[in-house]
Amino acid sequence: MDENLDRKVDSIREIFESGDLPRLGGSLEGLRVPDAAEVLTALPAEIRVPLFKSMEQEMASEVLTFVDEGIARALLELLTVDEMASLIDPMASDDATDIINLLNADNAGAVLRRISREDYEHVSELLKFDEESAGGLMDRELVTVRAGKSISDVIAKLRSGLANIEQIQNIYVIDSQSVLLGTIPLINLLVTDPGKKVEEVMERDILTVTADTDQEEVAAIFSKYDLYSIPVVDENGRLAGRITVDDIIDVIEEEATEDISMMAGTGEEEFYERSPVKLSRARLPWLLTGLFGGIASAMMMNNFQESLESVLTLAFFVPVITAMGGNVGIQSSAIVVRELALGGLSVSQTGGKLLRELKVSIINGIVIGTVLLLIVTIWQKDFRLGILLGICIFIIICWATIMGAFIPLMLKKAKIDPALATGPFITTFNDILGIAIYLGIATVFLEWLGKG
Amino acid sequence: MDENLDRKVDSIREIFESGDLPRLGGSLEGLRVPDAAEVLTALPAEIRVPLFKSMEQEMASEVLTFVDEGIARALLELLTVDEMASLIDPMASDDATDIINLLNADNAGAVLRRISREDYEHVSELLKFDEESAGGLMDRELVTVRAGKSISDVIAKLRSGLANIEQIQNIYVIDSQSVLLGTIPLINLLVTDPGKKVEEVMERDILTVTADTDQEEVAAIFSKYDLYSIPVVDENGRLAGRITVDDIIDVIEEEATEDISMMAGTGEEEFYERSPVKLSRARLPWLLTGLFGGIASAMMMNNFQESLESVLTLAFFVPVITAMGGNVGIQSSAIVVRELALGGLSVSQTGGKLLRELKVSIINGIVIGTVLLLIVTIWQKDFRLGILLGICIFIIICWATIMGAFIPLMLKKAKIDPALATGPFITTFNDILGIAIYLGIATVFLEWLGKG
Numbered sequence: 075m076d077e078n079l080d081r082k083v084d085s086i087r088e089i090f091e092s093g094d095l096p097r098l099g100g101s102l103e104g105l106r107v108p109d110a111a112e113v114l115t116a117l118p119a120e121i122r123v124p125l126f127k128s129m130e131q132e133m134a135s136e137v138l139t140f141v142d143e144g145i146a147r148a149l150l151e152l153l154t155v156d157e158m159a160s161l162i163d164p165m166a167s168d169d170a171t172d173i174i175n176l177l178n179a180d181n182a183g184a185v186l187r188r189i190s191r192e193d194y195e196h197v198s199e200l201l202k203f204d205e206e207s208a209g210g211l212m213d214r215e216l217v218t219v220r221a222g223k224s225i226s227d228v229i230a231k232l233r234s235g236l237a238n239i240e241q242i243q244n245i246y247v248i249d250s251q252s253v254l255l256g257t258i259p260l261i262n263l264l265v266t267d268p269g270k271k272v273e274e275v276m277e278r279d280i281l282t283v284t285a286d287t288d289q290e291e292v293a294a295i296f297s298k299y300d301l302y303s304i305p306v307v308d309e310n311g312r313l314a315g316r317i318t319v320d321d322i323i324d325v326i327e328e329e330a331t332e333d334i335s336m337m338a339g340t341g342e343e344e345f346y347e348r349s350p351v352k353l354s355r356a357r358l359p360w361l362l363t364g365l366f367g368g369i370a371s372a373m374m375m376n377n378f379q380e381s382l383e384s385v386l387t388l389a390f391f392v393p394v395i396t397a398m399g400g401n402v403g404i405q406s407s408a409i410v411v412r413e414l415a416l417g418g419l420s421v422s423q424t425g426g427k428l429l430r431e432l433k434v435s436i437i438n439g440i441v442i443g444t445v446l447l448l449i450v451t452i453w454q455k456d457f458r459l460g461i462l463l464g465i466c467i468f469i470i471i472c473w474a475t476i477m478g479a480f481i482p483l484m485l486k487k488a489k490i491d492p493a494l495a496t497g498p499f500i501t502t503f504n505d506i507l508g509i510a511i512y513l514g515i516a517t518v519f520l521e522w523l524g525k526g
Numbered sequence: 527m528d529e530n531l532d533r534k535v536d537s538i539r540e541i542f543e544s545g546d547l548p549r550l551g552g553s554l555e556g557l558r559v560p561d562a563a564e565v566l567t568a569l570p571a572e573i574r575v576p577l578f579k580s581m582e583q584e585m586a587s588e589v590l591t592f593v594d595e596g597i598a599r600a601l602l603e604l605l606t607v608d609e610m611a612s613l614i615d616p617m618a619s620d621d622a623t624d625i626i627n628l629l630n631a632d633n634a635g636a637v638l639r640r641i642s643r644e645d646y647e648h649v650s651e652l653l654k655f656d657e658e659s660a661g662g663l664m665d666r667e668l669v670t671v672r673a674g675k676s677i678s679d680v681i682a683k684l685r686s687g688l689a690n691i692e693q694i695q696n697i698y699v700i701d702s703q704s705v706l707l708g709t710i711p712l713i714n715l716l717v718t719d720p721g722k723k724v725e726e727v728m729e730r731d732i733l734t735v736t737a738d739t740d741q742e743e744v745a746a747i748f749s750k751y752d753l754y755s756i757p758v759v760d761e762n763g764r765l766a767g768r769i770t771v772d773d774i775i776d777v778i779e780e781e782a783t784e785d786i787s788m789m790a791g792t793g794e795e796e797f798y799e800r801s802p803v804k805l806s807r808a809r810l811p812w813l814l815t816g817l818f819g820g821i822a823s824a825m826m827m828n829n830f831q832e833s834l835e836s837v838l839t840l841a842f843f844v845p846v847i848t849a850m851g852g853n854v855g856i857q858s859s860a861i862v863v864r865e866l867a868l869g870g871l872s873v874s875q876t877g878g879k880l881l882r883e884l885k886v887s888i889i890n891g892i893v894i895g896t897v898l899l900l901i902v903t904i905w906q907k908d909f910r911l912g913i914l915l916g917i918c919i920f921i922i923i924c925w926a927t928i929m930g931a932f933i934p935l936m937l938k939k940a941k942i943d944p945a946l947a948t949g950p951f952i953t954t955f956n957d958i959l960g961i962a963i964y965l966g967i968a969t970v971f972l973e974w975l976g977k978g
Contacts, residue, residue, distance in 0.1 A: 229716055232713070232716050232717055233716070242713050260712045261684070264684050264712070265684055296775065297776070297779060298560045298564075299558065300560075300775075302754060302771065302772075319754065319772075320752035323748065323752075323778065326779060326782070327778060327868060330778075330779075330785075330786070331868070334782075334789065334860055335860070337786065337860065338789070338856045338857050338860030338948075350886045353882070354886045354889040354890050357890060358894075360857070361853055361854065361857075365846065365849070365850060365894055365898065368843075368845050368846030368847075368849040369898075369901055369905075371849070372845060373842075375841065376839075376842055382838060382841065383838060386835060387828075389827065389838075389841040390823075390824040390828055391820075391824050392844055393823035393824060393844060393848055394820030395820075397817070397820040397823070397957060398813065400852070400953070401791055401812065401816040402809075404789075404791065405790050405809050408786055408787070408790030412786050416779065430805070434802045434806045437803065438810060441806075441810060442810075442814070446817065446821075453821075453825075498853055501849070501852070501853075502849065
């Protein structure tokens, strides 16, 4: 948060503490909406609520679309249904839909009955879609024009109805059945002879998505083709809405955050959360996974008690085994997950990908195995122990690398989020297996080690 | 990659194998540029090179801006300086700059002397900036208009000079010193009386960045304010260029990939790489870090040889200690790093953040400590060992959580990439320290454990 906003937060706090509540109302004046939302978020709830209630309706409506879901929900809960409706009415259809999605069914129904008829139609259409699909991202504030019209007709339409369409990139040309025929970038309206028909000017080779397209796929299309917006069509090619790039940026950040959360084992939606109890509740399941994995490792070591009693030194290298198995597993799984997320890897390339990881793991296994062999031989003055550890780490590196790549690919094939295969799961899995491989091999060769 | 492109790759491979090289030239016709770039990337180098050389110049120029740096560099190396110049000349200034940055100094200089004078001025200006700054992202294809002009003057200018400006969002209004006064969104040109002066129509409250602004900060501004483009100005407010949202999407994906690579310890720019040797070279330094950390852990255990000999069971729980210390460290460091990356956390909030993590770690420590106490007591039928492990894990969880949050915040303060504190470094650090704390405490209480 920048310093000016920090200072604004402090000054609002002072106004509140001085008890001069009427002054609260104007305290966010002159700020841009996203800044006002940030200040509101940074304030404690006991100041946030009276401040929000004292805001002008237009500002309050806009700010509501910029704060986090949790805060928006808490603020909405304090309003009457009429107040909710008057804040939601001026919003763009996608924002209105997102906000109505935060309400309980009763309130949502009541608000829908109170907003304007056109908004009602737009929003109730959008409410049907999964929030993580193209339908959940799109808005219905489109400028359309029928084929047969002229450029000057389009300009006249824009002049009459600009009202609440803020980000216009393209004009959509449709036929009488609303089937999308083409698009006209705004700039072309300015530089083309106004008498021309829209079909003469429009671009026909257009990318579209359908409402059920997953948001990650939509984001990949924006990223690949450098788009600013994309039309959404139904199965018959009829125009249903459009998605703008600002919402795609949110999707990309969200998906990256989700992948990072999975890797770190923190549960979703933890960022910006303040309550230690909630944070702890999000993280604990993953820690318990790790704990039970650790206990399983301990039991595994218990099975090899005799070997460990005769060669205690074997125990010293358990942290090496778990660290290496964990590290290589995370490396290959993270790369596969990220490649899948960015759309650069399709499931059909599975075989090639696994082969590549096998080759990488063989090189890494040889290098790390040799280094470990040398260190152990010199440190412990025991060439046989060095050989044993070198071979074990080689096997574990190959195995853990392949598993790290294989598991997310299988999850993707089964249509489960491949990011599950990163983080605590893969580490725990590799820990247990690594210890079993290591102590198993060591036990077989205990006599050769000269200590059986 | 989608199936159509997969099939295209196969058919080009067949053409190549049949030896019908003249047919290669037309094989990418009808594809969109990003698709052509994807097909080119998917082909092996021995087909990619003749295919690229047989492409029409316009297509080749565009494709070059869409392929990965490594591939672009390899293709450029096969061209003469004249060929390079004719591919670079038609590019937008930011793309041209990126490509010239791939060349060695001799070739770059030679190409600069061969491109048009205007391009030369633009590009040599842009070459000065750090690639990861606003200056490195911006292009100089701006539509500007002097204050005092009318809307119809602007439209006339657009009609005359549309040429190679593809994504126009705004017209920039400047004074005689090139100082940016305001912007006019394209739509306003269409709906405003053409006789009006630009100052009457322009928006004066505009966000700008300077050329030295870090790209991550620029991305945070786009994300926060839902921008499609932003003007770049110098310290005197003179307009220097503009950044468009398509480049920002690349930045956001790049930065997320970087953070994920850091967490996974894979080195940068590994995605899409195919050579096992290169992949291995990128991953090995991180693995060696982990290996030496593991050896340090082994030496740490060696120090406590006597304690381990008298109570071998202590060794069984080393994987529990390292797993938990690693997990909580990654959780808190990943969250802090991500919050810093998304701009939601400023260094001034360090104290509050650490306090919050301390609270979370106390809750997690109590829960995990209690569960471990119970499991150990029941499994090993040893209440004292249970107590010891419960207390040790509590201390280690608190310590590792705080370190996980503290280290990236310190790195950020020292202007080092905080993402360094995720992944192998933090895990290794916590492994060694966790074992030291655990075996240290156990040794002190060895007598109490009844086995000293």
